[in-house]
Amino acid sequence: MMTKLGIFxxxxxxxxxxxxxxxxxxxxxxxxxxxxxxxxxxxxxxRKIFADFSGLDVTVLEQPFTDDLLDGAAMVFSGxxxxxxxxxxxxxxxxxxxxxxxxxxDECDFYTPAIVxxxxxxxxxxxxxxxxxxxxxxxxxxxxxxxxxLGKIVKxxxxxxxxxxxxxxxxxxxxxxxxxxxxxxxxEQLVADDRDQDAHxxxxxxxxxRAEGEGFVHLVGAGPGAEDLLTLRAQRxxxxxxxxxxxxxxxxxxxxxxxxxxxxxxxxxxxxRHSFTQKRINQMLVDFAKQGKRVVRLKSGDPMIFGRAxxxxxxLRANNVDFDIxxxxxxxxxxxADSETPVTLRNVSSGIVFATAHGADNQVVTHWASLAKxxxxxxxxxxxxxxxxxxxxxxxxxxxxSTPVGVVVNAGRENSSRYFGTLxxxxxxxEQLAEGPAIVFIGEAIASGNWQQFEAQIPQTLQVA
Ligand code: SAH
Numbered sequence: 001m002m003t004k005l006g007i008f009x010x011x012x013x014x015x016x017x018x019x020x021x022x023x024x025x026x027x028x029x030x031x032x033x034x035x036x037x038x039x040x041x042x043x044x045x046x047r048k049i050f051a052d053f054s055g056l057d058v059t060v061l062e063q064p065f066t067d068d069l070l071d072g073a074a075m076v077f078s079g080x081x082x083x084x085x086x087x088x089x090x091x092x093x094x095x096x097x098x099x100x101x102x103x104x105x106d107e108c109d110f111y112t113p114a115i116v117x118x119x120x121x122x123x124x125x126x127x128x129x130x131x132x133x134x135x136x137x138x139x140x141x142x143x144x145x146x147x148x149x150l151g152k153i154v155k156x157x158x159x160x161x162x163x164x165x166x167x168x169x170x171x172x173x174x175x176x177x178x179x180x181x182x183x184x185x186x187x188e189q190l191v192a193d194d195r196d197q198d199a200h201x202x203x204x205x206x207x208x209x210r211a212e213g214e215g216f217v218h219l220v221g222a223g224p225g226a227e228d229l230l231t232l233r234a235q236r237x238x239x240x241x242x243x244x245x246x247x248x249x250x251x252x253x254x255x256x257x258x259x260x261x262x263x264x265x266x267x268x269x270x271x272x273r274h275s276f277t278q279k280r281i282n283q284m285l286v287d288f289a290k291q292g293k294r295v296v297r298l299k300s301g302d303p304m305i306f307g308r309a310x311x312x313x314x315x316l317r318a319n320n321v322d323f324d325i326x327x328x329x330x331x332x333x334x335x336x337a338d339s340e341t342p343v344t345l346r347n348v349s350s351g352i353v354f355a356t357a358h359g360a361d362n363q364v365v366t367h368w369a370s371l372a373k374x375x376x377x378x379x380x381x382x383x384x385x386x387x388x389x390x391x392x393x394x395x396x397x398x399x400x401x402s403t404p405v406g407v408v409v410n411a412g413r414e415n416s417s418r419y420f421g422t423l424x425x426x427x428x429x430x431e432q433l434a435e436g437p438a439i440v441f442i443g444e445a446i447a448s449g450n451w452q453q454f455e456a457q458i459p460q461t462l463q464v465a
Contacts, residue, residue: 006128009126014038014040014074014075015039016040017040017072017073018041018042018069018072019041019042019074020069020070020073021045022046022084023080023085024082025079025080027079027080027102027103028044028077028080029053030102031100031102034112034115035058036057037119042056045063045065045069046061046065046080047062048062064083065083065088065091070092070095070097073097074097075099076100077100078092078100079101079103089107098110105130111126113126114135114138114139115139116146118146118150119151125142144232149192153182160203167207167211168211173211176292179294180210181203181206183239187202215295215321216294216324217297217323218296218326219299219303219307220296221234221299221326221330222300222301223254223301223328224300224331224411225411227254229412230254231326231328234326235257237326238257239257240296241295242262243263243288243294243295244263244298245295246265246267247266247299247300255298267284278311282315286319289322299328301334302328303325303326303328304327309325331411332411332441334411335412335441336379336441341445341446343377343379344377344445345448348375348445351376353371354379354381355379356381356382357380357381369398372442372443377441377442378441387405387430388430391405391426391427392426401423401424404444405420405429405442406420406440407440407441409433410434410438411439417434418453419432419451420446
């Protein structure tokens with residue numbers, strides 16, 4: 001059954017009116033903080049004031065509550081129980097002024113939502129007085145999504161309206177222009193820094209591009225697979241995409257974060273699925289951009305690490321397609337986090353090398369061995385299936401068989417698992433590994449991680465059979 005709202009959210013006008021808060025303690029203070037965000041005349045009244053209201057733009061009256069205080073009041077709060085709270089309650093009811101009694105939902109005419117304040121823009125989150133902590137959690141999420149300078153951006157962008165109408169004639173392209181402009185971290189920064197002239201230049205450039213119907217490609221790192229390891233910028237850019245061209249390794253939940261009507265193309269190589277050659281992917285990006293589309297090329301981890309971004313960038317440059325790059329958390333770093341391994345470690349490891357075992361020849365392995373001998377950690381991508389061969393080669397190059405090896409499968413994901421052994425034991429280690437992409441760490445610093453399986457740390461009683 002569908003739950004209906006017991007409230008109707010509205011935005012109440014308070015400019016030029018009073019907000020009266022009866023109470024002198026922490027409850028009154030909490031409401032005063034909210035009220036002070038507005039330009040209402042906020043009055044706090046109680047015969048005993050014991051919270052510290054200094055620094056808030058409110059009038060504090062240490063006196064008994066009197067009815068005349070409610071003249072011109074838009075709303076009344078009653079808190080901190082006491083004679084003044086009771087008087088204010090009765091008076092508000094008598095004069096039919098909306099009343100909020102702190103922590104007594106049954107006595108309230110209205111609730112105070114959790115507020116995200118980006119004046120003139122505001123977001124109010126209400127749970128009808130139930131589980132207010134949840135409303136605050138939701139607010140924290142929205143806070144993180146909305147830049148602090150959003151209000152400024154709203155105003156500034158409003159000022160562009162006439163020019164946009166004159167420059168871009170297609171409504172569809174205008175919508176795209178606003179979407180791109182507002183999704184651009186660069187524009188956000190310029191406006192936030194009050195660099196109005198540069199912000200205008202940037203907007204003009206984008207306007208021109210939209211007027212000519214030019215597209216844009218974002219190469220975006222999706223991180224290791226958990227949706228909350230995506231950057232805020234990646235999320236924003238995703239929501240502006242007309243087309244999302246994604247690898248198979250990027251989980252659906254992330255691909256789904258784009259607009260519902262965005263086109264989605266899976267181009268990764270996966271068993272049993274049609275796969276695209278790199279050349280074809282390069283051309284696809286250019287073709288979409290030339291159709292005036294905003295393209296997000298979504299790659300797992302970071303796009304610049306074993307992501308074949310080099311070829312895509314070269315092709316975009318050669319075809320004069322504008323692009324930018326949004327970094328992501330590369331899987332080796334997610335693996336280091338999952339296994340609690342400081343891959344650089346004072347007096348043990350002076351660095352980390354991201355390397356691929358894919359197609360590694362003897363010369364490459366010799367080089368790795370010399371790096372590992374000098375105490376540098378190796379973080380090997382695409383090495384899971386040949387971990388034993390690589391280990392043998394490293395031993396042949398003079399590394400000791402007791403050199404630590406750690407493997408993290410499905411790093412950064414819910415089903416992450418970790419394994420620890422030595423170069424000499426690499427073949428056995430390989431036998432145990434779960435399905436999924438893996439990072440292989442080699443080096444002395446790896447032993448300082450926590451290589452117990454996560455499951456082992458969950459109390460027995462909570463484990464699901
Ligand atoms: N651009 C990606 C790497 C792509 S190459 C990044 O920055 O992470 C593909 C290889 O990355 C896989 O063979 C595996 O070695 C590694 N990989 C990708 N996702 C992974 C994950 N969630 N856990 C462990 N390794 C992963």
